[in-house]
Amino acid sequence: MKWSAPLSTRAAEAIPSPALVIDLAAITDNLDQMIATSGDINRLRPHCKTHKMLELSKLEVQRGITRHKAATFAEAEMVARAGATDVVLAYPVVGPNLRRAAEFRHRFPQTRLTVLADDHAAIEAMGEITSTAGITLDVLLDLNVGMDRTGIDPTLPEAFSLYERLSKTPGLTAAGLHVYDGHLHQTSVDERVAAVRDVWVKVSSFRDRLVAAGMAVPRIICGGTGTFGPWSRIEDASIELSPGTCVLHDWGYALKFPEMDYQAGAYVLSRVISRPTPTRVTLDMGHKAVSPDQALGQRVWLPEIEGGKQVLQSEEHLVVESNNRDSFRVGDVVWGIPRHVCTTVPLYPFAYVAKNGEVVDRWEISARNRQWTI
Numbered sequence: 001m002k003w004s005a006p007l008s009t010r011a012a013e014a015i016p017s018p019a020l021v022i023d024l025a026a027i028t029d030n031l032d033q034m035i036a037t038s039g040d041i042n043r044l045r046p047h048c049k050t051h052k053m054l055e056l057s058k059l060e061v062q063r064g065i066t067r068h069k070a071a072t073f074a075e076a077e078m079v080a081r082a083g084a085t086d087v088v089l090a091y092p093v094v095g096p097n098l099r100r101a102a103e104f105r106h107r108f109p110q111t112r113l114t115v116l117a118d119d120h121a122a123i124e125a126m127g128e129i130t131s132t133a134g135i136t137l138d139v140l141l142d143l144n145v146g147m148d149r150t151g152i153d154p155t156l157p158e159a160f161s162l163y164e165r166l167s168k169t170p171g172l173t174a175a176g177l178h179v180y181d182g183h184l185h186q187t188s189v190d191e192r193v194a195a196v197r198d199v200w201v202k203v204s205s206f207r208d209r210l211v212a213a214g215m216a217v218p219r220i221i222c223g224g225t226g227t228f229g230p231w232s233r234i235e236d237a238s239i240e241l242s243p244g245t246c247v248l249h250d251w252g253y254a255l256k257f258p259e260m261d262y263q264a265g266a267y268v269l270s271r272v273i274s275r276p277t278p279t280r281v282t283l284d285m286g287h288k289a290v291s292p293d294q295a296l297g298q299r300v301w302l303p304e305i306e307g308g309k310q311v312l313q314s315e316e317h318l319v320v321e322s323n324n325r326d327s328f329r330v331g332d333v334v335w336g337i338p339r340h341v342c343t344t345v346p347l348y349p350f351a352y353v354a355k356n357g358e359v360v361d362r363w364e365i366s367a368r369n370r371q372w373t374i
């Protein structure tokens with residue numbers, strides 16, 4: 001993966017560590033590449049959960065991306081504030097969150113909100129809330145195409161009856177299908193393309209049956225960073241593409257998808273805080289500075305400590321075994337590229353924005369919490 005220290009040595013020295021630093025040039029490049037891969041900006045619906053930054057959503061809107069995807073109400077609120085006219089909250093909305101959908105509609109009337117459902121009782125509850133609130137809500141049927149996380153298998157009869165129910169429930173509009181395929185991680189592009197085609201055979205035949213029965217299926221929202229390229233090659237006017245990670249990109253996806261040319265857009269700036277043994281350097285890059293949702297040793301790439309083995313991590317410490325221990329001094333800055341950027345970003349209240357080696361701004365992680373004002 002392409003990386004280069006986003007700040008000059010002098011600029012980095014002024015920043016208390018650990019810190020999140022984003023590289024504006026890399027992000028701009030990644031955005032352009034994402035738009036180019038989609039083939040048509042109007043098909044793009046990037047997922048903002050990766051960055052959760054209002055300012056970055058504004059950049060996307062400025063580039064002409066009007067459709068967005070979110071996982072929480074705070075993220076949906078963020079893209080609405082950024083000027084998005086259309087947001088899909090790609091998460092099953094249940095319990096008291098249903099009322100928040102109605103509140104969102106009142107608070108952000110200029111932003112069309114669409115939610116997901118995959119359950120009869122949830123659809124009924126949604127219909128009750130929307131009828132009471134005097135609104136209509138667009139709802140996508142969430143399809144399970146192999147990830148087995150949420151959704152209904154489109155080959156099951158229940159998928160048809162769920163969509164039919166969405167179509168018939170007062171206060172709801174059946175707005176299409178949601179197809180997230182986060183299980184497709186084939187390193188070979190040809191194999192990934194073939195896997196997407198297999199998914200499409202199932203999804204399109206389900207769509208065709210719905211349409212033949214007189215129901216509208218205006219949109220089918222597909223894919224993430226690994227698959228939106230293959231999805232973009234399928235010619236069907238209803239397909240929208242929903243990559244998230246590639247805007248910041250991370251070490252994990254660089255390993256999984258080596259054909260991609262996205263650059264590291266987010267870094268953790270850390271320092272050597274101790275050299276406790278002749279072969280160890282300890283950094284201030286603990287679980288609270290870089291996401292610990294991967295195995296020890298796999299959580300962050302430290303390109304400057306070549307051959308270093310991460311042997312111990314606690315809340316605020318990362319211990320690296322290295323033959324080069326003597327080339328590091330306590331206080332030295334060490335850059336890390338997270339394995340999983342989406343879960344690293346919300347560990348910070350803001351990111352330093354780097355341009356031409358200098359800090360030019362600070363961007364809040366606006367949707368860091370699940371609740372903003374709604």
Ligand SMILES: Cc1ncc(COP(=O)(O)O)c(C=O)c1O
Pocket residue numbers: 047069090180182223224225226242243244245246
């Ligand atoms: C529902 C949904 N859509 C889109 C994405 C974006 O995928 P990626 O992070 O691979 O770009 C995700 C990622 O978790 C997701 O959960």
